[in-house]
Amino acid sequence: TPHVQPTIRQAVTAEGLPSNGIPTVDNLKTAACKPWIAAAVEIQRALLYASPFSLALEAAGLPNGAADGSMLADPNEVLRPANNGLQTIVGLLRPLPAQFGVSHGDVLHLAGVLGVLACPGGPKIKTYVGRGEPKNISPDGLLPDPNDPVPVLTARFADMGFSVRELIALIGAHSTGKQRFVDPAFAGDAFDSTVDIWDVRFYSETQNRTAAPGTFRLNSDVNFSHNASTIAAWNRFVRNQDSWEGDYSKAHEKMSLLGLDADTLTDCTEILPRSIDISSLTVPGFSGDGDPTVDPVKLEAAIQEFRSIWL
Numbered sequence: 001t002p003h004v005q006p007t008i009r010q011a012v013t014a015e016g017l018p019s020n021g022i023p024t025v026d027n028l029k030t031a032a033c034k035p036w037i038a039a040a041v042e043i044q045r046a047l048l049y050a051s052p053f054s055l056a057l058e059a060a061g062l063p064n065g066a067a068d069g070s071m072l073a074d075p076n077e078v079l080r081p082a083n084n085g086l087q088t089i090v091g092l093l094r095p096l097p098a099q100f101g102v103s104h105g106d107v108l109h110l111a112g113v114l115g116v117l118a119c120p121g122g123p124k125i126k127t128y129v130g131r132g133e134p135k136n137i138s139p140d141g142l143l144p145d146p147n148d149p150v151p152v153l154t155a156r157f158a159d160m161g162f163s164v165r166e167l168i169a170l171i172g173a174h175s176t177g178k179q180r181f182v183d184p185a186f187a188g189d190a191f192d193s194t195v196d197i198w199d200v201r202f203y204s205e206t207q208n209r210t211a212a213p214g215t216f217r218l219n220s221d222v223n224f225s226h227n228a229s230t231i232a233a234w235n236r237f238v239r240n241q242d243s244w245e246g247d248y249s250k251a252h253e254k255m256s257l258l259g260l261d262a263d264t265l266t267d268c269t270e271i272l273p274r275s276i277d278i279s280s281l282t283v284p285g286f287s288g289d290g291d292p293t294v295d296p297v298k299l300e301a302a303i304q305e306f307r308s309i310w311l
């Protein structure tokens with residue numbers, strides 16, 4: 001069952017435009033983005049059941065070295081043990097390319113962007129469409145292992161063109177993640193104590209001497225937060241939401257363009273809904289510098305409004 005039961009809602013601004021920020025087909029600037037309005041709604045429906053798997057799926061496709069969507073297109077891909085847990089979202093997304101006449105890579109990446117936006121605090125990432133279908137099936141055994149040492153993990157991301165700073169920014173996506181298969185005895189435990197929101201608390205809690213109650217820390221994340229080669233990048237984001245947001249958005253955009261030339265694609269960022277600003281959900285006194293403390297009542301209201309407003 002979905003996390004939040006969607007309701008029909010079509011709020012409009014004073015100018016008569018949808019208040020969720022999504023343009024109507026008539027007021028789109030780029031005509032080529034037209035099919036994506038409907039496709040985005042279907043992807044969002046899938047995310048209601050499976051968020052934030054879509055982002056994990058996108059990350060799992062990284063070792064291909066190409067942002068071509070083979071994770072979604074190749075029926076054998078998600079059967080690999082390393083991709084445990086991604087089957088649900090793959091099953092929901094897989095019919096969409098045929099339904100909307102678009103490529104697997106585009107659906108995968110739009111799902112990643114919408115997965116981030118579905119989280120309160122998640123930024124709007126520049127979104128391109130027009131990828132072709134994948135040419136190669138990715139070789140096996142390339143997914144990062146949370147028990148690999150730091151130099152192995154940083155080298156693997158460097159091979160794909162990511163700096164340490166970009167890798168550490170991307171890892172912050174664990175802010176809204178949970179584990180199921182690393183330690184099945186603690187299946188469902190989140191990586192930080194604020195799993196519902198896209199915030200930097202993950203960075204400070206991972207670095208702390210002891211784990212926050214009820215959270216699960218991946219060895220790789222704990223190692224990144226202390227290792228001499230990664231600690232400077234890590235500290236850049238500790239209690240600094242603004243710094244993380246800018247770096248994350250750029251690194252995610254790069255992830256979505258690996259092996260591709262942006263000039264051959266179409267920028268359809270305009271079809272995205274607005275993002276939820278968590279600084280408006282915090283308890284009084286939030287300075288914008290530090291781990292935000294979100295008011296649970298305001299958060300629930302935002303989740304209800306945000307998730308229903310798309311449908």
Ligand code: HEM
Pocket residue numbers: 051052053055056059084085144145146147153170171173174176177178179180181182183218220
């Ligand atoms: C060194 C690199 C990385 C390692 C070792 C790693 C490892 C893992 C592991 C072991 C899990 C838990 C899987 C499970 O038991 O269900 C996980 C979940 C997740 N990862 Fe990563 N990851 C890495 C990089 C990334 C990146 C770059 C992103 C996205 C930008 C990402 C996004 C996610 C998300 C969203 C989840 C949560 C999925 C859920 O809640 O079910 N990860 N990661």
